[in-house]
Amino acid sequence: MPPAESPRLSRRMALLLPTALIACARPGAAQRGLPDFADLAESVLPAVVSIQVTSRERAGPLERRDTPQERRRGGHLVQGAGSGFIIEPSGIIVTNGHVVGNATRVQVTTQNGTEYVARVLGADDLTDIALLKITPQAPLAAVSLGVSANMRVGQWVMAAGNPFGLGGSVTSGIISARGRDIGAGPFDDFIQTDAPINPGNSGGPLFNLSGEVIGINTAIYSPSGASAGIGFAVPSDLARPVVEALIRGGRVDRGWLGVSVSDAEEQGRHQRGAVIMGVERGSPAARAGLRQGDLVTALNGEPVVTSRALVRGVAGLPPGETVRLTLTRGGRSQEIAVQIGRRPNEG
Structure with a gap:
């Protein structure tokens, strides 16, 4: 699936539409050398989901615009993919707003292959955060938002998600910079990471070594559209009040x-x-x-x-x-x- 471009960003700054990374390290692993992410990945992946979106788009191919078929259907159907993570065992999922924007149908797939039809609880355009709700028969595995302010440049992180629609995948890297302004909006305060992030990772979690979500993978800088080692995540400290407001009332009053x-x-x-x-x-x-x-x-x-x-x-x-x-x-x-x-x- 080709990378999605944000109309507010430069042509080389692509929003992600499937991806996420997860990292886990045993106690003391950092002192012995490179961290081992196996335990972390095993513990958090059950809370990471793949998202398939169907939306109706009027600006279709030139040969289909304004045809009787398009007018009758109100546009043509397009498919998209992204990532998300469960924050409430009852089935509340965090993702990016651009993943589910204009969606007519949202399907969520958990790591064990169970599929759910999701509804959009709400979204905040200025931070590109959206919440989904699914109805599981039993409580689901969930992860929590950590404190992004505690993260330092050079610390290890792990991303998890649905790159290129392949399903649950994890990658690792470090925090390259903090407070990045990439021209997406007034709330730009991105965490920059070199953890490989690709189209389809949008909405996926960026974890610290304790298994807490400290960022939501949102965009990449890439001349080719694939990972170039420069990814951007919305910090959890910015996301937390937005998520809380969306849970309470489905919107953020700005x-x-x-x-x-x-x-x-x-x-x-x-x-x-x-x-x-x-x-x-x-x-x-x-x-x-x-x-x-x-x-x-x-x-x-x-x-x-x-x-x-x-x-x-x-x-x-x-x-x-x-x-x-x-x-x-x-x-x-x-x-x-x-x-x-x-x-x-x-x-």
Whole structure:
């Protein structure tokens, strides 16, 4: 299956559609040399699942677009594959949002070959995280989210998943870097790893040597579309509150101002911050009196040094909360109170 490309990323930054790695080491293995992942893989693989997705896509091959058959069916069916992991024995599964987006049918296969039809509990576009629910007859093996902040560059990790639709596979490597921004969105804070990750691994877990999930494999950097030793995972510390919110209510309420912004430096300003390039009519920003050209320098007293920082800061706030924006207008600094709204696509 060809690698999926994210429209928000560069052409060499591919989102994964099947993959995951698992690693396990015996106590003291690191002191004796390279870790042995056999025990870890054996213990966590039962909680790793393969995901097969059927979705209806209107933008089909040119010869099929706008044909009577396509209009009657509402588009053509496409198949996709990905990975996920069980976090609740009752059958709650974490995966990537882009794996199950626009799905008309989602099938989950566990390591013992049992197949389930899954429903999507909810998804968060900004972090590319989605939850699935299956209904098992008995409790399933599950894994837990660890603390990604404790992970250090150079430490061993293991990935597990469904590369190229082959089913449960594990690979290992190290953490190459932390806090990577790959241009996917305002919440970019990826763990970079050299553990081989390939198309189909999307949504699969990245484990520490204790068997805890410290990342969700999401993207690779690859000129060819296959693994080039540069993979990216959403850190568990970022995923945890999203997962909890999706379990509670099936969505993540994100704050929204209703402005388009740009970095001050890109606009030739000599001060760091976010320049408001446009204000949506009827938005929270419009009601508060924000204007095109305003330079936002702080949010609730915290410095805003880039446009991304402003978007991320606002998105992380609950709708309805009133915040203080410090801005420069006409060479003068002032504060404006804004009541945060809800992102339109959140309902």
